[in-house]
Structures are given as C-alpha cells and as structure tokens.
Amino acid sequence: MSFQKCLLNSTYLNIVSLPLPFIYPISAIFPISSAQNPPLYQTLVFHHQLYILEREALFEGRKKSENKAKMGSLEPETHISFNGSCNVTGKNLSTDSVINLDETKGKMGSFEPETRISNGRCNGTGMKLSTDSVINFDRGDPTMYESFWQEMGQRSTIVISGSQSMSYFSDVRNICWFMEPELAQEIKKLHQLVGNAETKDRHIIVGTGSSQLIQAALYALSPSDASEPMNVVSAVPYYSSYPPLTDYLRSKLYRWAGDAYTFNEDAPYIEFVTSPNNPDGSIRKAVVNKSGGKMVHDLAYYWPQYTPISSAADHDLMLFAVSKCTGHAGTRIGWALVKDVEVAKKMIKFIELNTIGVSKDSQLRAAKIIHTVCDGYEGGDTGGVERFFEYGHRLMTERWERLREALRESTLFSLPEFQLDFCNFTGEIRTTLPAFAWLKCEGDIEDLEMFLKSNKILTRSGKHCGADPKYVRVSMVDRDEIFNLFVKRLSVCH
Ligand SMILES: Cc1ncc(COP(=O)(O)O)c(C=O)c1O
Known part of the structure; x- marks a missing residue:
C-alpha cells in the first residue's frame, strides 16, 4: 500500500x-x-x-x-x-476500519393514471388495440425504438448476477462516486461519435433520468444564503414539467418565474434552454441574456434522428438522457456535462441526498445500450440491421411525412415548419424532425386538448407549456400501430 x-x-x-x-x-x-x-x-x-x-x-x-x-x-x-x-x-480491511451497517430509506410518488389506461396491449396490459381505443400521446413515451432493439437481440443484452452491483459505490476516485466507469466511458464515446457535445474538461454526472438532474441543477445553481429564491424561467412554449419540477417542494432556494421572454426583474435567474425544444421542436438560444443569469441547456433531443448536428454544444451545464436518445425511458438514466467543479459537487450532493446515487443495474444497462449504438458505427456486427441513428431518422422522416400529408388539406390544423441545416454527423443537409408535433387549431375550437380528447386522442395542452390552449403537443415516438391509428383518426377529425 x-x-x-x-x-x-x-x-x-x-x-x-x-x-x-x-x-x-x-x-x-x-x-x-x-x-x-x-x-x-x-x-x-x-x-x-x-x-x-x-x-x-x-x-x-x-x-x-x-x-x-x-x-x-x-x-x-x-x-x-x-x-x-x-x-x-481494493483497499485492505484493517482492525480499526469503520464498519458501517447503517441504512437510509426513501420512497417516491406516483405516475399519471391516464398513461396507464390506453395504448392497450402496448403498455403491457395484454389488451388489444382496436379502432376506437384511446390513443395516449400525452407523454413522449419513446416506444418507437422497441423494434430496433428487438432486432438487436443478444447484442444489446446484459446479464447481472445476484452478487453484482451490490455496493452503493461505483468509483470513489471520481467526484461522482456513484457513476459506473463503463457508463462514463460510453457516454464520452457516444458524444465523440455524434459530435453533439464537448466532453473534454467536463464532469459527467449520472442521474435517475434527466428529471433528477434538472432538480439537481436547480439546487446547485441557487445560492443557499440568498434572501429571495432564485427565479427560474424558460421561453414559451416550454417543457411542461419545468414549472412543477421547480415548485412542487415549495423550495426557498428557487421558484418558477415563467416565460423567459417577459422576465424583466433585476434579480438572479436560471434559464432552461431546451434545444431542440419540447414541445415545438425549435432550435433555441438563451433569451434573457442579463447579468446574474445561469443557463441549463437541456439537450435531450439533440441527437441525429431529431435534428441536424450543427456543432458540438459547449455550454456550462448540459443535460442528456437515454430516454430520448436510445428510447430507454424505463432505464431512467440521464447525464449532465458540467464545467464548474463546484456546481458539479453540489449536483452530486443533491443526488446523494435524494437517492444516494443512481441504480448501478440501470447504469450498466445504459452502458451496454450505448455501446451497442457506437459499435454499429465502429465496424461491429449489426446482423444486417440498419445503424441506430439511421433507423431513428428514417422512422421520424416517414412519420413526419405521413402526418403532414394527412393534414395537407386541413383548414382546422397546422404544424410548424423547420429550416434545413447541415448535419456534421451525416454530412447531409437535413431538417428537424421533432419528437413532438406542436399542433395548432386554426379553426374556432378554443381548447384543442378537449376536442381531441372527445375523439379519444389524449394530448398535452399548450396551456401547460405557457402557451395558448389552441395548441397541443403530440408524441411522435410511440409504436407504429398507434401512430398509424392516430394519423387515420386525426385526418377525419373536423
Ligand atoms: C426536454 C426534456 N427534458 C427532460 C426530460 C426528462 O427526461 P428523463 O426521462 O430522462 O427524465 C424530458 C422528458 O420528456 C424532456 O422532454
């Protein structure tokens, strides 16, 4: 020793x-x-x-x-x-080492019931989809990718024995001591392959989904000794979970302050910059641009199947997630790339207080999944299956074409248009193909969510995104059969 x-x-x-x-x-x-x-x-x-x-x-x-x-x-x-x-x-046990037999327990809440009642058999209930089934496109459940992973079969399978992954700890030499080194390595490799984010001189922090990292970022970026809570803003239309994630615990550290476009207080603030944006797919930059501002760049959708990769993002605090990248929402793994070590330490502290780290089993699975994606581009055997991002891009292209085609003659609905840009990853000029359609009602209907609900299509109202209820957000990443039913039903809605 x-x-x-x-x-x-x-x-x-x-x-x-x-x-x-x-x-x-x-x-x-x-x-x-x-x-x-x-x-x-x-x-x-x-x-x-x-x-x-x-x-x-x-x-x-x-x-x-x-x-x-x-x-x-x-x-x-x-x-x-x-x-x-x-x-x-590999340290040796000595006779005076501390023996720790203490434990800490935690419990977490519930899931919205609407999500469980529809998309029939596909949510594991064994029910069959019928022409009048409720279509639940309220959540962006990325089950579209299931067919790819079915084809990958054993190449993406991991086996975890009963004796594996038992300790709380993963790598005590890393400040993010609960991060599995394999996952950190695969994340770096993936960003290098895609070219969508700088990882050099960044701390990688793993979270239980990027939802946990959003909260960790709020905690880390808010001073603990300020007399007033930090203002948290995002430009309308924003990701509908930002307000509740900010306010549900009524923290004294931070509070939701609404639309970044109208924020004009002379006070410190945190701005969520989501690009491509959820719900409308727009490519975004910070909008407040005042002194005392701190940015969280939520890049959950900055992947080649959704948008051209125009440059490697190089922001102070960036968030990513396997849910939107590979479709493994249930694995609940997200990661943050953080420049400042003090911010990184506070985020790690939050996760320590919140869940004492992040499931190792999930991390190992995420590492394997990312490895399989990268392997396809590094000459690995794909068994004749298309490589992952090509597969995702092809599906998104087909879906957006079909949706636009179905609404081409519609005077009731409209969809946003997107610019073309050069994608460094593919070397092609491409357009954005968002994971959500931001559907607008051009007719007299004031509450589009309610109208679609009466047609058994559940969507998320624009009002949850700070926008008009004439808008709804519709998931574009569900399974084929449900997407097909959705397009068919929407095309006959008047
Ligand atoms: C913009 C954005 N950020 C974060 C999340 C949360 O993702 P995760 O599943 O990793 O918690 C979502 C999920 O829909 C999202 O759309």
Missing part, C-alpha cells in the same frame, strides 16, 4: 466517529506540510474539507432531527468507510 493510501486509511478512518466540536485542524491530523509533498497535501486538504462539510451537515441534521427519522443525507461514514469503498479501490 502506498504511503498516501496508508496515511488516508489509518489517520482519516479513525476520526470519523468524532463529534463535530472535536474536528481537528488539518495540521493536527496529517503530519505533513504543503512543502514536503504538494499533491498529497492538496489531496488531504480536499478530503479534510469534504469531511468537515459533511460532519457539519450531519451535526446540523442530528440537531434538527427530533424523531430520529433519516432525511436522506448519505452519512460521511458511509462515504469514506472501508466497507463502502473496498470493492472499487
């Missing part, structure tokens, strides 16, 4: 059970000066500061906790103890 490891193990592990008032200064704990060994000293200082922060948080938490219920902070003992990290680092 190296001197560094030995020093960290023997000295550091022994002090974890000390109460807060007995936290020693670093010089008393580590018998080494910055001049003797600068890199080691820096490492020790970093760990020491991390430790003190966590002890403080724990001490505060214990003071406030009257009923002894655990509020979900991963206790520092777990963070640094042997039985947490040994699987990954």
Whole structure:
C-alpha cells in the first residue's frame, strides 16, 4: 500500500466517529506540510474539507432531527468507510476500519393514471388495440425504438448476477462516486461519435433520468444564503414539467418565474434552454441574456434522428438522457456535462441526498445500450440491421411525412415548419424532425386538448407549456400501430 493510501486509511478512518466540536485542524491530523509533498497535501486538504462539510451537515441534521427519522443525507461514514469503498479501490480491511451497517430509506410518488389506461396491449396490459381505443400521446413515451432493439437481440443484452452491483459505490476516485466507469466511458464515446457535445474538461454526472438532474441543477445553481429564491424561467412554449419540477417542494432556494421572454426583474435567474425544444421542436438560444443569469441547456433531443448536428454544444451545464436518445425511458438514466467543479459537487450532493446515487443495474444497462449504438458505427456486427441513428431518422422522416400529408388539406390544423441545416454527423443537409408535433387549431375550437380528447386522442395542452390552449403537443415516438391509428383518426377529425 502506498504511503498516501496508508496515511488516508489509518489517520482519516479513525476520526470519523468524532463529534463535530472535536474536528481537528488539518495540521493536527496529517503530519505533513504543503512543502514536503504538494499533491498529497492538496489531496488531504480536499478530503479534510469534504469531511468537515459533511460532519457539519450531519451535526446540523442530528440537531434538527427530533424523531430520529433519516432525511436522506448519505452519512460521511458511509462515504469514506472501508466497507463502502473496498470493492472499487481494493483497499485492505484493517482492525480499526469503520464498519458501517447503517441504512437510509426513501420512497417516491406516483405516475399519471391516464398513461396507464390506453395504448392497450402496448403498455403491457395484454389488451388489444382496436379502432376506437384511446390513443395516449400525452407523454413522449419513446416506444418507437422497441423494434430496433428487438432486432438487436443478444447484442444489446446484459446479464447481472445476484452478487453484482451490490455496493452503493461505483468509483470513489471520481467526484461522482456513484457513476459506473463503463457508463462514463460510453457516454464520452457516444458524444465523440455524434459530435453533439464537448466532453473534454467536463464532469459527467449520472442521474435517475434527466428529471433528477434538472432538480439537481436547480439546487446547485441557487445560492443557499440568498434572501429571495432564485427565479427560474424558460421561453414559451416550454417543457411542461419545468414549472412543477421547480415548485412542487415549495423550495426557498428557487421558484418558477415563467416565460423567459417577459422576465424583466433585476434579480438572479436560471434559464432552461431546451434545444431542440419540447414541445415545438425549435432550435433555441438563451433569451434573457442579463447579468446574474445561469443557463441549463437541456439537450435531450439533440441527437441525429431529431435534428441536424450543427456543432458540438459547449455550454456550462448540459443535460442528456437515454430516454430520448436510445428510447430507454424505463432505464431512467440521464447525464449532465458540467464545467464548474463546484456546481458539479453540489449536483452530486443533491443526488446523494435524494437517492444516494443512481441504480448501478440501470447504469450498466445504459452502458451496454450505448455501446451497442457506437459499435454499429465502429465496424461491429449489426446482423444486417440498419445503424441506430439511421433507423431513428428514417422512422421520424416517414412519420413526419405521413402526418403532414394527412393534414395537407386541413383548414382546422397546422404544424410548424423547420429550416434545413447541415448535419456534421451525416454530412447531409437535413431538417428537424421533432419528437413532438406542436399542433395548432386554426379553426374556432378554443381548447384543442378537449376536442381531441372527445375523439379519444389524449394530448398535452399548450396551456401547460405557457402557451395558448389552441395548441397541443403530440408524441411522435410511440409504436407504429398507434401512430398509424392516430394519423387515420386525426385526418377525419373536423
Ligand atoms: C426536454 C426534456 N427534458 C427532460 C426530460 C426528462 O427526461 P428523463 O426521462 O430522462 O427524465 C424530458 C422528458 O420528456 C424532456 O422532454
């Protein structure tokens, strides 16, 4: 064992059970000066500061906790103890190592019932789709990709044994200690292949879907000591989940402040920039552009099947997700690419408090899925199946053509038009083919959602996106048979 490891193990592990008032200064704990060994000293200082922060948080938490219920902070003992990290680092158990047998439990909420009642057999209920089935296009459930993955068969299968993935920890050398190294590697490879985002000098943070990372970003970008909550904005029409994700806990750190176009307060703010945009597919840039602003670039749809890849995105905080990239919404994996290490650390802290990391099983599955996608472009055996992004692009092209064709003569409905752009990934001029159709009623109907509902088509009203109820958002990424039924039914709606 190296001197560094030995020093960290023997000295550091022994002090974890000390109460807060007995936290020693670093010089008393580590018998080494910055001049003797600068890199080691820096490492020790970093760990020491991390430790003190966590002890403080724990001490505060214990003071406030009257009923002894655990509020979900991963206790520092777990963070640094042997039985947490040994699987990954190979450190040896010594007789005075901390043994951590504590646990923390959490529980999460419900799913909208409407989603479960329709799209019949396709949602796993065993029911058959009939001509008068309710079509649920309210959610963007990307089941369109199922047929591709069925064709991939064993090439995308992983087996996880009962003894695998058991620890909370994945890689304690990474600040994102719950991130599986294989997944980080595959994510970098994927971005390099597609050319849609810079990964160099970025921290990759995995989340339980990008929904969790949206909340982690809000937490990380809002100062904890501000007198007023941070304003959170996005340009109308915005992703309908931003307002509830911001406000559902009535946080004192941040609050939903609405449309970015009309935000004119002289106060700090966070702007969600979604490009291509959900719900209308537009290519976007930040609109507020004031000092004190922080941007979250939600690039969930910045993939070649949806839009030309015009450049590698290079923003401070970017979000992606397997749900929209490969269609694996149920795997619940998203990732953030973050420039600033302090922001990254706070996001990691949020995920630690929220879910003590992210399912390893899901991460390993996501890594395998991404690997399969990349492999197709690196000369791997695809078994004669089209490569993933070509497959996705072909389906999206066909669907958009069919929808436009069905509405070509319509005086009741209209769809947005998109510009052509050069795609660096394919070397072709292409148009945007959004995952949602932003359908507008040009007739007298004021509430398009209700009108379509009466025709057994469930959609999301524009009012949830800060827009007029004459608009609805319609999923373009459901299964073929449901999409076919939708186009047929819409074309006879008057
Ligand atoms: C713009 C945008 N961001 C984030 C998400 C959340 O994705 P995830 O499934 O990764 O939580 C969605 C899902 O629809 C989305 O449309």
